[in-house]
Amino acid sequence: MAQRQRDALESEVKLASLVLGRFGLVPGFEIEDFVREYVELREELIPFSVDAVFFYRASRNTPTIILNSNLSPQRRRFTLAHEMGHFFIPWHVGTIICHTDPGSHMGRYLYKSMETEANRFASELLIPSEWLLDLISKHQTVRQISEVVRDTGVSGTAVNIALVNNLPAGYMFVQTNRWGVVQYSGETGSTYARAPRNGIIFDATVFERVSANYELIQTESSTTHWFKFGRELRMHHEEEQGYDSKAIIRKIVDDLKDNAGMPKNLLCKINGVVGGLNSAADCASPEEFADALFQRFASIEDLCVLLSRPEFHQFIRRKSVELFREII
Amino acid sequence: MSSKKEKAFVDLCLEGEALLTDIDRYVESWHNSKTKTSLHDYLGLKLDEYALWVEKPQALRYIISSRKNDVPFAKAISQMEQQGIAARAADHDELTEVVKWLKGKGML
Numbered sequence: 423m424a425q426r427q428r429d430a431l432e433s434e435v436k437l438a439s440l441v442l443g444r445f446g447l448v449p450g451f452e453i454e455d456f457v458r459e460y461v462e463l464r465e466e467l468i469p470f471s472v473d474a475v476f477f478y479r480a481s482r483n484t485p486t487i488i489l490n491s492n493l494s495p496q497r498r499r500f501t502l503a504h505e506m507g508h509f510f511i512p513w514h515v516g517t518i519i520c521h522t523d524p525g526s527h528m529g530r531y532l533y534k535s536m537e538t539e540a541n542r543f544a545s546e547l548l549i550p551s552e553w554l555l556d557l558i559s560k561h562q563t564v565r566q567i568s569e570v571v572r573d574t575g576v577s578g579t580a581v582n583i584a585l586v587n588n589l590p591a592g593y594m595f596v597q598t599n600r601w602g603v604v605q606y607s608g609e610t611g612s613t614y615a616r617a618p619r620n621g622i623i624f625d626a627t628v629f630e631r632v633s634a635n636y637e638l639i640q641t642e643s644s645t646t647h648w649f650k651f652g653r654e655l656r657m658h659h660e661e662e663q664g665y666d667s668k669a670i671i672r673k674i675v676d677d678l679k680d681n682a683g684m685p686k687n688l689l690c691k692i693n694g695v696v697g698g699l700n701s702a703a704d705c706a707s708p709e710e711f712a713d714a715l716f717q718r719f720a721s722i723e724d725l726c727v728l729l730s731r732p733e734f735h736q737f738i739r740r741k742s743v744e745l746f747r748e749i750i
Numbered sequence: 751m752s753s754k755k756e757k758a759f760v761d762l763c764l765e766g767e768a769l770l771t772d773i774d775r776y777v778e779s780w781h782n783s784k785t786k787t788s789l790h791d792y793l794g795l796k797l798d799e800y801a802l803w804v805e806k807p808q809a810l811r812y813i814i815s816s817r818k819n820d821v822p823f824a825k826a827i828s829q830m831e832q833q834g835i836a837a838r839a840a841d842h843d844e845l846t847e848v849v850k851w852l853k854g855k856g857m858l
Contacts, residue, residue, distance in 0.1 A: 431766070432766070433764060433765055433766030434766060435766065436765070436766030436767060437766040437769070440766065440767070440768075440769065441769070444769070466855070468848075468851070469851065470844060470847060470848055470851070472844070472848060475848060475852065477852075477857075477858070478808070479857065479858070483807075483808065486857070488852070488857065510769060510770075512763040512764070512769070512770045512810070512811060512814045512815075513763075513764070513811070513814045513815040513817070513818035513819070514811070514815070515811050515812055515815045515826075515829060515830070516829060517849075517852075517858070519844060519845065519848045532819060
């Protein structure tokens with residue numbers, strides 16, 4: 423990895439990378455043997471919803487990890503890597519009651535910060551970014567990469583989080599439970615789509631409609647939807663000449679004004695999305711800007727329904743052409 | 751001497767470029783060098799921090815934690831002295847229950 427890229431990494435990620443190199447660890451290594459070399463490991467059925475407890479016993483220099491014995495093999499592996507994060511990260515102190523689930527970090531800032539750092543350490547230790555980037559360069563689909571990584575014994579969630587941190591711009595994942603409720607989600611940097619929030623029931627069809635590629639990965643306990651954005655749009659003849667975007671959107675808003683499901687300030691909200699993206703997005707062509715708008719509208723819970731109307735697609739295309747004409 | 755070596759050990763730890771156990775190598779490297787820098791400066795420790803580390807090696811983690819979190823040294827050290835009790839959890843109730851459970855098991 424180039425020095426400049428390495429400098430940009432968080433310290434705990436660099437530490438994990440240092441540990442991998444120093445101890446010659448490769449993906450899929452025997453983590454329990456590694457842990458036992460440095461730490462006293464005990465397994466107990468902890469009668470609370472915690473994954474592990476990390477602490478130093480008085481009169482001993484070696485720390486102790488009490489691991490909850492009811493963890494799945496994948497969660498157990500990640501938890502052990504997380505606990506080794508507390509051991510190797512030089513500023514982690516005291517007794518730490520751990521939850522490796524990224525959504526459960528409540529409480530005080532210092533606790534939250536230590537748990538997040540230990541998770542980042544664990545992710546790098548189990549799924550080194552250099553190795554993952556090499557896999558990304560050699561495989562065509564997210565499914566292929568995901569399968570190779572999961573074969574090293576990590577959970578689908580850990581794979582998804584590592585992938586979203588390493589794939590290039592334009593990717594989004596949504597992991598749902600067996601009831602279709604969002605558990606985890608995220609998008610790669612500089613992606614216009616916004617991942618749905620946890621706890622809602624996810625409908626993939628809206629994003630599927632505006633993505634260039636869609637993959638569904640199912641495991642025993644969850645389903646992951648992966649979207650790759652960046653469609654190559656072609657503008658139709660009518661976008662180049664005639665039709666005014668304002669007239670198109672006014673007609674849509676008029677048609678929907680009695681629809682109970684639509685927000686009252688619909689026109690204002692639509693214009694806000696267009697204006698916001700126009701200020702922030704760095705698009706080279708009307709096609710690229712239209713694609714960015716499609717991604718963003720698909721991400722807004724009370725506006726995504728507009729994408730089921732062909733005339734709204736026409737509005738987006740026409741608006742994009744007008745905005746670029748103004749620039750020229 | 752490489753630019754990495756020019757940085758003090760504590761700074762390298764904070765940047766993720768050194769492990770705590772590397773301190774021994776840094777002390778050795780100081781002994782082998784012709785530097786006029788004192789050992790505590792070479793390691794990036796203040797004199798009182800250095801004195802404590804010599805007495806109690808486990809203090810190093812607390813010294814680095816005090817730097818990282820901008821906590822006064824004395825406060826960090828008082829945490830070290832109540833090691834088992836200075837626990838962190840998602841919330842106060844969880845903390846109380848887990849610490850009670852650990853004590854019941856004779857582990858704290």
